[in-house]
Amino acid sequence: MSTTSFAYAGLSGGTSSVFAQQAIPACQPPNAGEYLLLVVSPTADNQKQLRSALPPELKTITCKYLNETVTRIGGFNKIDDANRWARYVSSIVGLSAIITTRPTTPDVQPTVQQPFVQPPQQTISYSPQALGQGYAVLVDYFNRPELANNVQQVVGGTVGFASYGQRPYLLAVHTTNQTEAYNTLQKLNDRGFFAILVDSRKVMLLRSTVRL
Numbered sequence: 001m002s003t004t005s006f007a008y009a010g011l012s013g014g015t016s017s018v019f020a021q022q023a024i025p026a027c028q029p030p031n032a033g034e035y036l037l038l039v040v041s042p043t044a045d046n047q048k049q050l051r052s053a054l055p056p057e058l059k060t061i062t063c064k065y066l067n068e069t070v071t072r073i074g075g076f077n078k079i080d081d082a083n084r085w086a087r088y089v090s091s092i093v094g095l096s097a098i099i100t101t102r103p104t105t106p107d108v109q110p111t112v113q114q115p116f117v118q119p120p121q122q123t124i125s126y127s128p129q130a131l132g133q134g135y136a137v138l139v140d141y142f143n144r145p146e147l148a149n150n151v152q153q154v155v156g157g158t159v160g161f162a163s164y165g166q167r168p169y170l171l172a173v174h175t176t177n178q179t180e181a182y183n184t185l186q187k188l189n190d191r192g193f194f195a196i197l198v199d200s201r202k203v204m205l206l207r208s209t210v211r212l
Contacts, residue, residue, distance in 0.1 A: 040068060
């Protein structure tokens with residue numbers, strides 16, 4: 001949930017593989033109050049292995065998120081439940097997962113596959129660098145970089161700018177403390193921001209501090 005791009009050799013098959021990819025539907029966003037687990041599973045073997053490791057009551061759907069193939073696992077009402085299954089998937093199957101939810105504020109309507117938006121101008125001249133080990137909480141700013149000020153007030157610290165899955169995000173926090181990461185995610189979503197929690201090793205830092 002590689003940062004500026006995902007490249008998987010397993011997807012570089014023949015023409016039939018290309019058609020198979022195109023046939024995969026876009027992921028549906030979570031319902032209000034639902035925590036969604038999106039497991040990066042680009043190959044058929046990944047998907048089969050994941051399904052075999054999950055109990056049948058967890059319904060899985062293969063879909064596209066940020067132009068990548070993932071397995072969508074929904075129905076979690078608590079972030080702790082989604083977190084527990086994310087750890088399970090990582091340790092048992094070895095696949096990384098994204099946790100997201102739907103903000104309760106009615107005027108913020110997140111979508112799964114949004115068009116690429118241009119990052120703030122001040123970040124263009126900076127050389128991106130990988131964040132490294134830990135957790136990153138990213139906020140979709142919906143082409144409104146001024147939201148960085150609001151995010152900063154919520155997290156009580158500086159807000160950076162980062163790229164994940166070929167898209168720019170505000171970087172709310174980067175930490176190796178799992179509890180801190182989940183608390184920040186919860187706090188931002190409660191305030192109506194569209195925030196996601198991802199493996200920080202797959203995030204590229206464009207600017208450590210956003211200045212508006």
